[in-house]
Amino acid sequence: MDGPPMRMVTVWLPDWSAVAAGFRPEQLAAVMHANRVVARTAAAAAEGVVIGQRRRQAQRRCPDLVLADHDVARDAREFEPVVRAVAEFSPRLDVVEAGWVSLAARGPSRYFGGDAELSDVLLEAIGSAVGVTGTGVGGTGGPVGVGVADGRFASSAAARLSVRRGSPVLVEAGGSAAFCAPLPIGWLQTLGECDPEMIDLFIRLGLRRLGDLAALTASDVLGRFGHPGVHAHQLASGADHRLPSTTDPSPERRLDHVLDDPVAQAAAVVFVAKQLADELAQALSAEGRVCTRLVVQLETEHSERSERSWFRSAGLNAAAMVERVRWQLDAWINLPRGSDQEITGGIALIRLTPDEVRADVGSQLGLWGGQSEADRQAARSVARLAMLTSDEAVTVPVWNGGRLPADRYRWVPASMVDFDQRQRATSAAGTGSGPVGPWPGSLPSPSPATVFAEPHPVEVFDKAGQPVKVSGRGVVSAGPAQFRLLTGDEASGWRRGRLRQVAAWAGPWPIDERWWEPERHRRLARFQMVTDDQRSYLVIAEHRRWWISALYD
Amino acid sequence: MDVAVRDINDDVPGNIAGKQVNDVADPGTGTPASLASVLAALGDRVAPVSMAREQMLPVAGHVTKLFSEGGLVRGRVLSCRGMAATSASLDLVAAAVAAGSWLAVIDVPTLGLDAASELGVPLERIVAIDTSLGGKTTAANVAERAARWADVVAAAADGFEVMLTRVPAEVTASTVRKVATRLQQRGVVMLVLGDPGPLVCDGVIDTIDQVWSGVGAGWGHLQQRTVDMSASGRRVPGRRCVSLALPFGAEVTSSEHDAAATALDNEPPLLSAVS
Known part of the structure; x- marks a missing residue:
């Protein structure tokens, strides 16, 4: 833990997901995940589209916004040319995530004659790799930030700052602590070093800047916040000692x-x-x-x-x-x-x-969280089940959001999910009124316990036996009195089930979704129907046809 | 067995055990009589007694009445039937999953996760397994599918304490016996939706009746239901009934029950004029 931390240079391409999705900076576009903006182009940013915004807010700021879904694999794939360009300078580079690379600065910096020169050649190389122009903001492929400082954290912070300033940010040797001091404490979370809960706690305790945290003594921080706190304290004081303190792992570990x-x-x-x-x-x-x-x-x-x-x-x-x-x-x-x-x-x-x-000081585990024996057994079992069936057959739910029950969760292969991060990913989900707040336009609780991926066709009649229609303005021609299930398919003729009497019904609740996207546009009306034997159905009317989309069983 | 031993070891509070061991070790106080009593006490503690508490998964307070043991006994297979079968099964497993068990959902692709979450099942401990491998079940691969279902259940028994499944129609009685033995060995509680086929169920949770409230002739929305559930079967002495309000889980008294039953006939709530 002696001596200054290793000098690092970090290259950061903000909103890389938007670049990877093929948007140009002058295009008004954003990449969405779970209804929130995760990346946007420079033009969209200028219109006021902010990361973390809901889709509706983003579209209010910028009605012409083009949206794309987030795809981590695509981001990583498209990032390859940048990694290759940077690898020309130093083989010892670390990819933190797509859009974020760090490498040891000392060697290349000496070779090119200084940190400033190194930053310039890096910008040039990355620019030619993805069509980004030389200095900072602007250009054709989006902005690039380059920061050089002692320690990985400080250099990452410098790279982020460099995007705002439009020129590389160089922190002189030994100046990391002074450089970090005025930065908001939330940067620890942004740069993936700390839990949001801990940052929240720091802010409530009045530690708003990294300098405030660094001013505390390390032993007090250890006593109050444990190892994660000490880690945050070290970063804030510019003592990012991780690299030199580690020994090379023995070859048999390979x-x-x-x-x-x-x-x-x-x-x-x-x-x-x-x-x-x-x-x-x-x-x-x-x-x-x-x-x-x-x-x-x-x-x-x-x-x-x-x-x-x-x-x-x-x-x-x-x-x-x-x-x-x-x-x-x-x-x-x-x-x-x-x-x-x-x-x-x-x-x-x-x-x-x-x-x-x-x-492993257990920094990623929460106070109550952590991994129990049951969690470990389940994770092992999941791996074996995937072997027994296939990768796609073993799935876990991920919150997606939507107004129809079938849209609200997505099943993703368990092998693609990090079980440690799982708690946070799904608890951020909630059901209509979780931490993300209510989902406007979704049906209130209780929710159906059986949701069909493919709805079942039905025929709905009024008292006189005439088919019930819903007009474009959401007006029902007559109250539904009975319906029957259709089985089979249209080509070979429907087989009609027995008539069920509707004892109570409610609706219509019309929705008009994604009207801006012709191929995914849906316009439908939802009904709840309770039959006389007290079974309840979620029935939708779409394109003059009726479907049962879920059962409240 | 290993679970029981481990839990017993946890159960012995360190200070008491230490004290007793000291007593034994001390020649001054260690008369043969006290030694024998201490050994007897220790013997009682480490004997592989089957403690009912150890062999049970917890259930929420409002459904404990359905079980004479007061919880889901490990290794049992329960069949959920009736109009509220899916919700009832989720309600039964909610407390166990919330307490840290993992839930394997095998071949129930239609499970409504919003409902699960409303009934108190933490979604981060649900894993779904599809044994159809995305293909349609045809006459040719039906036996293969049934065999795969049995394999999946057997493998999942290692990591999951609760399972929710549908039994494939073509599964044979001998396969099912092996599955049941495996579940018993691993202490897994399995809830079966739909027809259990040849699988012998230790209990049947049936929905006798349910009444929805909150919706009328063109007004309101589904708000709550009172569900009358019964438990019966070969491991359930007598027949146990409980009347519940779902999804809020309060036990319903008979007067409330009647109120809910008449709710459907009521007029829609009228808006009153505000002067």
């Missing part, structure tokens, strides 16, 4: 797998990687350590190689490692033809090397 039959399917490679990652994570956790930097090496039968180092401050668990392998593989497969080290054969070797490990 895990590799030689595939006798080279495999061409990405899924098979990921499967092998999963086994390796599980083994590695287990071995490390048995020693009470966690890997913060992982080098993933892939080699084909024609001995083309891809090597990347991935960094995550909170530590990489097995699922996170697999995710990195998946990104790297995806990026490699999608390289343009004829480029250097293009993949031409099946993968023959997978090697995972934990390049940097630290003692």
Whole structure:
């Protein structure tokens, strides 16, 4: 823990998801995840579209906004040219996430004659890689920030600041503490170092700037906040000591797998990687350590190689490692033809090397949270179930949001989900009135317990036996009195079920969704119907047809 | 078995155990009589007694009446039937999942997650498994599918303490026996929706009657229902009934029940003029 932290240079491309989605900065566009903006173009930002905004608010600020769904794999894939451009300067670079790369600054900086010169050549190289122009904001591919400082955290902060200032931010050696002091404490969370709960606590205690936290003595912070607090304190005081304090892991820690039959399917490679990652994570956790930097090496039968180092401050668990392998593989497969080290054969070797490990002080676990034995058993069982069936057959729910019951959750493959982060991901969901607040236009509680992915067709009649119609203005021709299920299909003729009498009904609740997107536009009216035997149905009328979309059973 | 032993070890408070061991070790106080009594006490503690509490998963307070044991006994298979079967099954597992067990949902792709969450099931501990592998079940692969269902249930028994499933129609009696043995070994509670087929159920949770309130002839919206549930079956002595308000889980008294029953016939709530 002696001596100044290692000098690092960080390159940050804000709103990378928007660039990866193929939007140009002058286009009004944003990338959405769970109804919130996660990235937007420069033009949209100028119109007032802010990250974290709801879709409706964003569209109010900017009615012509083009929206795209967030896709982590796409971000990683499109980021490959940038990584390759930066790798020209130093092979020892860490990809933190798509749009964010750090590398040790000392060597390249000495070679190019100083930090300023290094920043300039980096900007130029990245610019030619993605069509971004040289200095900071503006250009054709979006802004680029470059920051040089002592320690990873300070340099990442400098890179972010550099985007705002429009020029590289260089913090002189030993100046990281002074540089960090005036920054808001929330940056610890933005840069992925701290839990939102802890930041919230700091703010409530009146520690609004990093300097306020740094002014406390380390032992007080340890006594009150434990190891995560000490970590935050170290970063705030510019003592980002993680790298030099770690020893090189012993070579036997390196895990590799030689595939006798080279495999061409990405899924098979990921499967092998999963086994390796599980083994590695287990071995490390048995020693009470966690890997913060992982080098993933892939080699084909024609001995083309891809090597990347991935960094995550909170530590990489097995699922996170697999995710990195998946990104790297995806990026490699999608390289343009004829480029250097293009993949031409099946993968023959997978090697995972934990390049940097630290003692696992349990920083990612909450006070009550943590992983119980049941959680570990379930995670193991999930892996085995995926082997038994397929990756896509074992799924977990993720909040998606929507007005219809079938839209509100999405089932995603369990292998793609980080079980440690799961609690937070789904508890942010809530059901209509969770932490995200009510979802306007959705039906109030109680919700149907059976939701059909594909609704069942029905016929609905009024008292006189005439079909009930709903007009474009949402007016019902007559009260529904009975309905019957249709089975079979249109081509071979419907088989009609028995008539069920409607004892009570409510509605119509019309919705007109995504009218700005012709192919996904839906316009329908919802009804709740209770039959005389007290069964309840969620019935929708769409395109002059009636469907049962859910049961309250 | 290993679960019971581990829990017993947890159960022995460190200071008491330590004190007794000291007593034994001390030659001054260790007369044969006290030694024997201490050993007997210790023997009682470490004997593999089956403690009812250890073999049970908790249920929410309002449904404890359905079970003579006061909870879901591990290793049992319950069949949920009737008009409110899905909600009832979610209501039964909610407390166990909230207490940290994981729920495997096998072949129930229609499960309404909003309803699960409203009934108190934490969604972060739900994993769904689809044994149809996305394909349609045809006459040719039906046996294969049933075998896969059994494999999946057996594998899931290692990591999940609660399961919610539908039994494939073509599953054979011998396969089902193996599955049931496995569930018992691992102490898994399985709730079956729909027809359990050859699977022998230890109990049947049936919805006898339900009454919805909050909706009328063109007004209101579904707000609440009172559900009369009964538990019966070979492991349930007698027949136990409970009347519940879902989703809020309060037990309904008979007067409230009548009020809810007549709610449908009421006129819509009129707006009163505000001067």
